């Protein structure tokens with residue numbers, strides 16, 4: 001099943017459609033401000049300027065006309081390096097505001113990176129460095145442009161830069177990451193389109209072993225895999241209107257932005273005749289992947305894949321049978337190119353239902369009788385291929401009110417070379433001479449939870465042992481304790497296994513029948529902490545990785561945890577900057593920011609392509625419902641199997657065994 005691009009928005013949070021991007025670009029081009037810019041103006045991103053939250057809620061309630069529809073556009077003038085933020089009214093067809101910014105770098109776009117890569121490949125200094133390594137076929141070289149980061153080098157100030165490393169790629173489909181050309185690195189000025197420098201830190205032989213993983217390279221494939229078909233003879237259990245999805249008790253809106261990719265809006269649960277709010281908006285606000293190797297080839301690798309490259313821009317078109325299996329509904333997405341033209345990404349988001357094992361079960365051991373229900377989840381996902389890595393972003397909704405988020409990490413490791421016989425100190429050999437450096441992947445989620453209403457209080461919950469003595473005569477006692485987080489400074493916290501720490505987003509104004517505030521619990525999953533020094537560049541630029549939990553009062557302008565423009569930013573932007581005001585967060589509209597990190601010491605098994613690693617967290621109702629909300633899930637239908645607990649026990653008894 002597939003949907004074509006919508007012409008008219010039907011929901012205030014619908015992403016910009018292709019025709020809207022075209023219209024916005026022409027409004028921008030026709031403006032007097034645009035005429036004053038250089039000829040080297042480039043369009044970086046187009047996104048919906050989301051209407052005020054209260055307007056969205058009012059629209060839902062009254063179903064009146066849509067709130068004013070506006071777009072926000074980021075432009076880069078490569079002539080003078082200035083950045084421009086333009087808000088365009090789609091209703092009026094005019095620019096509403098135009099803001100000129102100096103000294104920031106909007107995200108890099110694919111066209112300028114490929115331009116830089118080609119420039120380096122043809123550069124005589126670069127070619128001379130390759131010749132010193134016996135490489136003379138420059139056609140078979142793949143240059144890889146990385147975000148430059150910010151390391152305080154005075155000669156790099158104010159320039160828009162990329163650092164370029166290179167790989168031998170004997171043919172276009174070859175896995176070039178298997179053949180890193182160590183020691184050579186080029187610095188490119190992206191605005192002037194000029195190679196500033198080529199540094200050669202010494203020759204290291206290029207690893208030769210192939211890292212290809214296509215069937216031809218793999219050889220004989222296993223022959224014991226029989227067909228597995230997923231069929232839903234009556235179709236899936238969800239319905240879709242525009243970008244609004246209804247699935248069993250859940251209702252939500254699927255959004256998409258160039259920077260964050262997949263966004264969930266207005267996630268609500270129908271409980272009897274009440275449609276209860278859980279999340280207003282949830283998205284991946286930033287990512288960063290710091291590498292732990294200090295060598296000149298790798299120290300700068302701190303890719304901010306959302307703010308520097310755009311997770312949405314990099315979203316893949318998903319294919320049935322490969323990325324998704326079964327009865328699939330696809331949402332298309334639209335991003336833009338350098339010239340301001342819409343670029344469709346058909347099938348950017350995949351939605352389907354999955355059987356997820358047992359939902360709940362009890363069989364009475366004395367009688368062998370009982371009840372079992374199977375769990376089903378709604379999966380909404382997208383995949384982005386960013387450089388060597390591929391990231392899958394998966395939201396799961398469950399029948400028991402749980403929401404789960406999972407990132408799937410796969411793709412190819414970032415590599416370097418080490419001389420024959422040497423073992424890398426900051427990495428792992430994954431093939432002869434091939435170094436896969438240690439690194440971490442941090443993700444930060446912006447979770448605008450509205451649990452049963454807008455005003456919420458986040459509470460920390462932890463468990464402590466009771467000291468031995470009169471209150472704990474047998475030594476077994478422990479208690480779960482809780483405290484509200486009143487101010488931003490109290491809500492900068494790390495996961496702590498020793499105290500079983502977690503956080504609950506409560507609504508103190510809505511109490512369940514036993515008297516406690518209704519809540520959703522943020523249940524941490526796998527996590528890690530940074531190992532970079534406190535004054536390292538990445539620690540300043542990705543301040544959000546200091547803590548797993550941050551809570552801020554809702555502010556629609558506080559969107560990205562490392563700030564609006566992390567590309568080459570010196571640091572301290574985003575969460576550390578906003579929370580310095582130490583605002584009150586109790587009993588108000590709050591945003592929860594959750595950081596989770598995958599600590600990656602590579603394994604040989606991660607080569608030549610990495611089996612998916614999963615990391616995420618879940619949001620679970622706590623006293624939001626009065627009891628298990630999934631009691632009403634029906635037993636499986638007869639054609640799905642013979643789910644009659646106790647049947648085998650009876651058969652055994654009849655056999656007299």
Ligand SMILES: [Cu+2]
Nearest residue numbers: 439440441600
């Ligand atoms: Cu990794």
